[in-house]
Amino acid sequence: MRLQRLRALRQEHSLKQVDVAEILKCRQPTYSDYERGKLSLSPEGLAILAKYYDVSVDYILDLTDVKNPYPPSRHLLNH
Numbered sequence: 806m807r808l809q810r811l812r813a814l815r816q817e818h819s820l821k822q823v824d825v826a827e828i829l830k831c832r833q834p835t836y837s838d839y840e841r842g843k844l845s846l847s848p849e850g851l852a853i854l855a856k857y858y859d860v861s862v863d864y865i866l867d868l869t870d871v872k873n874p875y876p877p878s879r880h881l882l883n884h
Contacts, residue, residue: 807842
């Protein structure tokens with residue numbers, strides 16, 4: 806799956822592929838393959854980038870156009 810928003814988010818933050826690769830602790834060619842859809846980004850990698858960019862994983866996966874991460878669940882806050 807090509808994650809077009811990965812590239813858009815990277816560019817919005819004025820980062821190079823090598824910069825994001827360092828965040829994910831991978832090599833630049835590997836990160837390039839994530840952007841082009843040649844490799845699948847792990848759930849952990851998605852979570853790292855969502856937190857770094859302050860967006861939801863759903864936004865990165867193009868499942869929503871809402872950038873903001875979801876607020877903590879009240880159910881989780883009460884336990």
